[in-house]
C-alpha cells in the first residue's frame with residue numbers, strides 16, 4: 279500500500295512537471311517576414327512555424343498535408359493577405375478544420391488589412407494572368423507600413439493571450455523604438471538613390487521605390503505573374519534605367535539579356551527575410567537592401 283501511494287505521488291509529481299509553466303501561442307506564419315515580425319513581438323511567448331521559405335514564391339505554394347497539420351494546431355495564422363496566398367491558404371483553412379484561424383476570426387491576421395495598398399486595379403482581368411488582383415501585395419518592402427502591421431499584430435497577440443499583455447506591450451515598444459531609428463538610418467543612407475530609374479523583374483518593389491523616391495520605368499514581366507518575353511523586353515531598351523532589380527528567386531535570363539543590350543547594372547535584392555546572407559531578421563533585410571542599392575548607385 280505504502281509502495282502504491284509512493285508510486286501514485288510520483289506519478290502526480292511527474293504529471294505536474296509535464297504541465298508547462300506558461301502555454302505558448304502557436305503561430306503559423308505564411309511567409310518568413312511575418313515569422314520574423316511575430317518573433318520580435320511575441321518573444322518567448324510564441325512558438326512560430328514558417329509555412330514558406332525565401333526560395334518559394336508565395337503566389338504559388340502547394341497546400342501540402344504537413345502545412346494543413348500545422349494550421350490545425352495553430353492559435354494564430356499571420357499572412358500577407360491581398361490575395362497573395364489565394365492559391366493555397368483558403369485550401370489549408372478548409373482542410374485544417376481549425377475554426378480559430380478562419381477568416382473573420384481573431385486567430386487569422388492579414389497584414390494587408392492594416393495598410394494602404396498601391397496599384398489597386400480598377401478592374402481585374404485574371405484571364406490575363408494578373409496575380410495582383412487585389413492591389414500590389416508586396417508592401418513588406420516599405421518599413422513604415424511594417425510599423426503599422428506591427429502595432430496591429432501586437433494588439434492581436436494581446437487579445438489572444440491577455441495574460442501576457444504587458445509583455446507584448448513592452449516588446450512592441452522596444453521594436454518600435456529600434457525600427458524608427460533604423461528607418462532614419464536607412465533613409466539617410468539612401469539619400470543618393472532619390473530619382474534613380476529602375477526596371478524591375480516582378481512588380482514587388484513599388485513600395486520600396488515609393489519610400490525611397492525612386493522611379494519604376496518598366497517591368498520585365500509584362501504583367502505580374504506573366505513570364506518576360508522578347509517582344510516585351512525589347513520595349514524596355516529605351517528606358518535609360520539606372521539599374522535592373524530582381525530577387526534571388528527570379529529567372530536571371532531576362533535581366534541578363536537587357537543588361538547585355540543596354541549595359542544597365544543588375545541588383546539582386548532580398549525580397550524577404552533569409553533570401554540572401556545577412557538578412558536573417560527584418561533589420562538585416564533592410565540593411566542589406568539599402569547596402570546593395572547604394573553600392574550599385576555608386577558604380
Ligand SMILES: [Zn+2]
Pocket residue numbers: 337409410415416480481482502
Ligand atoms: Zn507579386
